[in-house]
Amino acid sequence: MKNVAVIGGGAAGFFAAIHAAQNGNEVTIFEKGNSLLNKVRISGGGRCNVTHACFEVNDLVKFYPRGSKELISAFYRFNTNHTIDWFESRGVELKTEGDGRMFPVSDLSQTIIDCLLKEAKRNGVKIKTQCGVNAVVLVDSKLILKFANDAEKEFDSVIVTSGGYPSSKNYDWLRDLGINIVEPVPSLFTFNIPNSPLKGLEGVSVSDTLITVEDSKFKYNGPLLITHWGISGPAVLKTSAFAARFIHDLNYNFTASINFIPSFSAIELEELFNQQKKNHPSKKVFSKLFLQLPGRLWERLCAAAGITEGCQYANISKQQMLSLIKNILSYELKVKGKTTFKEEFVTCGGIDLKEVDMKTMESKKIPGLFFAGEVLNIDGVTGGFNFQAAWTTGFIAGSSV
Numbered sequence: 001m002k003n004v005a006v007i008g009g010g011a012a013g014f015f016a017a018i019h020a021a022q023n024g025n026e027v028t029i030f031e032k033g034n035s036l037l038n039k040v041r042i043s044g045g046g047r048c049n050v051t052h053a054c055f056e057v058n059d060l061v062k063f064y065p066r067g068s069k070e071l072i073s074a075f076y077r078f079n080t081n082h083t084i085d086w087f088e089s090r091g092v093e094l095k096t097e098g099d100g101r102m103f104p105v106s107d108l109s110q111t112i113i114d115c116l117l118k119e120a121k122r123n124g125v126k127i128k129t130q131c132g133v134n135a136v137v138l139v140d141s142k143l144i145l146k147f148a149n150d151a152e153k154e155f156d157s158v159i160v161t162s163g164g165y166p167s168s169k170n171y172d173w174l175r176d177l178g179i180n181i182v183e184p185v186p187s188l189f190t191f192n193i194p195n196s197p198l199k200g201l202e203g204v205s206v207s208d209t210l211i212t213v214e215d216s217k218f219k220y221n222g223p224l225l226i227t228h229w230g231i232s233g234p235a236v237l238k239t240s241a242f243a244a245r246f247i248h249d250l251n252y253n254f255t256a257s258i259n260f261i262p263s264f265s266a267i268e269l270e271e272l273f274n275q276q277k278k279n280h281p282s283k284k285v286f287s288k289l290f291l292q293l294p295g296r297l298w299e300r301l302c303a304a305a306g307i308t309e310g311c312q313y314a315n316i317s318k319q320q321m322l323s324l325i326k327n328i329l330s331y332e333l334k335v336k337g338k339t340t341f342k343e344e345f346v347t348c349g350g351i352d353l354k355e356v357d358m359k360t361m362e363s364k365k366i367p368g369l370f371f372a373g374e375v376l377n378i379d380g381v382t383g384g385f386n387f388q389a390a391w392t393t394g395f396i397a398g399s400s401v
């Protein structure tokens, strides 16, 4: 039997602790805060988006801007199917929403918290709150935890599940162990567009758009929502996640180009407008032409091309037509700043995966030291993928001690 410390009482910490205890170890979770599983509580708007109905490992890893390659083997060991089985076999049934997100049938994150607390108790996991760890020190191959209250304790194995931190210096206690940290930057945010040309269209959404970050390889499809502060929606969140570091390095100051109808090419649109000119010359250009484009947005795109409300197809100039096509296919918005999406955010960066044996989640440099959850340089897009990474890495770390 080993004496195991788990640093952090979040999703990854509980999952790791439960599995380490199941294997007969003496396990203690040390949590610096007053309460446990705080992010689980507030996640998914209080409903906890536990995982995602994506059951092929090769598809699942595509939702992770950081860690996709490294997670392949980990997901073969513990994936979304295992998460569903794990909770269901403990009486927590999950349901799938239309977009693939999975929630407890109760629609309450408390159901997940109760399940994890019950399992921890059942397996004899000890829990210490208000017990922050300031340092882990390696002395003669022994791992010693130094607590905020100056106490010290030796352990056979330590699992670090301290989550993401917003600032680089928060990782210093891990750097002191000689561990490489990939600089943290935020992921999952929406774009601020001061003086937006789309002002007045707040609440308008487009079901399928393609967002491109100018001068980059970053291009992502999905629904887009016009907000009071700029743009949001799955396409924006996906772009913010995959381009997190690139956009950070631009100080959140860049041009986003929006393709409002990715299914059409410029040539096809030109042909369509020429047909309209020929077959419906007296039809007003302002009248809705594309089902998927809300009328108010269509009018705005026309107006931005210099087309006035009463203008008929017969009267639009070649210049106006080309300008309208450009507005439809690459409408430029000047992004300046970011806003957190429903307070949901994750950290891009953390423990460098090159230092971790993904078969065990053990440090390659320090035997007995394990990692799981968001403290690792692993993060996913919204939809339950971040918790899935926490369950998977927590399971592997806990089972490996």
Ligand SMILES: Cc1cc2nc3c(=O)[nH]c(=O)nc-3n(C[C@H](O)[C@H](O)[C@H](O)COP(=O)(O)OP(=O)(O)OC[C@H]3O[C@@H](n4cnc5c(N)ncnc54)[C@H](O)[C@@H]3O)c2cc1C
Binding pocket: 007, 008, 009, 010, 011, 012, 013, 030, 031, 032, 033, 036, 037, 038, 039, 040, 042, 043, 044, 045, 048, 049, 050, 051, 131, 132, 133, 134, 161, 162, 163, 164, 342, 343, 344, 345, 346, 372, 373, 374, 375, 383, 384, 385, 386, 387, 388, 390
């Ligand atoms: C508002 C919000 C909503 C979210 N909703 C979802 C969702 O629905 N689905 C999804 O998949 N993801 C969601 N996420 C992301 C998800 O919550 C995190 O990725 C996940 O909680 C990470 O789990 P973790 O255990 O690694 O870290 P955390 O949950 O952050 O837990 C880390 C714990 O370690 C403690 N700690 C830190 N340092 C120390 C120390 N030195 N000593 C002792 N304790 C320490 C912290 O206090 C914390 O309790 C959401 C995030 C936010 C912010």
